[in-house]
Amino acid sequence: MVSTSRTLTLAAAGAVLLAAGACTPQATPAPLPSGSATCTKESLPTRTPGKLTIATDEPAYQPWFVDDKPDNGEGFESAVAYAVAEKLGYARDEVVWTRVRFDSAIAPGPKEFDFDINQFSITDERKQAVDFSAPYYLVRQTIIALKSSKIAGKTALADLKDAKLGAQVGTTSYQAITDVIKPTVEPQVYNSNDDAKKALQNGQLDGLVVDLPTAFYITAAEIDDAVIVGQLPQVGTPEAFGLLLDKDSPLTGCVSGAVGQLSADGVLKQLEQQWLAQVAGAPELT
Incomplete structure (x- = not known):
């Protein structure tokens, strides 16, 4: 069945994901209480003592970041990163971006x-190489x-079976093309969303697959004659x-615990409403 637009709060949805993950391969590491003695700033083995080093890509796109400046605290992921840092005891001037x-x-x-925030979907394949925190956002792929x-x-x-589609390399957007749409035409892969958007504008693609908030931003602010075709159905565990x-980072439990507290406190929902409020209402592809 195709899922309808998200109606659960992120806190409730995150709880569902974590509960489901406990008995599936998608389980995230069991979070430690971020206020516990083992999760104080003084005890966390960060790369630089007393500092928290957070990474993201370059360029960093809206609505996740604003003006390609992760350190300004604007945009959903920048705001989430600073909220996690605060939960762990780090002041704003103790956060270092790379x-x-x-x-x-x-x-x-x-x-x-110490951690990277860059729209990384939690997948079993990726968990062979890296750790993930508890989910901070449930996402839909969109054409x-x-x-x-x-x-x-x-x-x-x-209707998309013979379309020429594309996405950024290594993303679940590309995986959605191959696993959900399964077009007869070989999908195109690009090093960045910028390259993919240029291909779309130049007529080299019939459609581009990105996450829903990015789709709204591209169609509203970047490509005047672009439209959202629709959201792809969720298959299996909701993407997050x-x-x-x-x-096996020693920070994973504490970082995951901080995300869990932000979800339970309603902070993630507030940030989602502030920065991603425009993402409701895209049509569903059936």
Whole structure:
């Protein structure tokens, strides 16, 4: 069955995800209370004592960040990152930002950050190489197209079978093309969303798959003649974004606990309403 638009609060939905994860391979690490003795700033083994190093990609797009400046606290993910830092005891001037490409962050190997926030969907495959926190956002994959595209106005997945679609490399957007849409035409992969958007504008693609908030931003502010075709159906466990950490990081439990507290306190919902309020109402593809 195709799920309808999200009606659960993020706190409730996050709780459902965590409860379901306890008996499935999607389980996130059991969170530690971020207020416990083991989760105080003084006891956390961060890369730099007394500092919290947070990574994201470059450029960092709206509505997740504003003006490509992660340190300004504006945009949903910037605000979430500072809220997590505060829960862990770090003041704003104790947060250090660094830039790491999306595909480098999810690759195996030691990390140059304490956690990365960059719309990383939690997947079993990725958890072989990295850790994730509890979910901070439930996400839907969405197709956008130019108004002149042959798929503009389509309402069914079957109408997309012969479409030339594209997405950024290493993303669940690309996986949604191959696993959900399953087009007969080989999908195109791009190093960044900027490259993918250029391909769409140049007529090299019939449609581009991105997450829902990004779809709203692209169609509202970046490409004048682009429209949202529709949201793809959820398959299996709802897709969720998590903070990414080094594999078996000693910080994972505390970071996950901080996210859980922000969810329970309603902070994540407030930030979602502040920065992502425009994402409701996109049509469903059946």
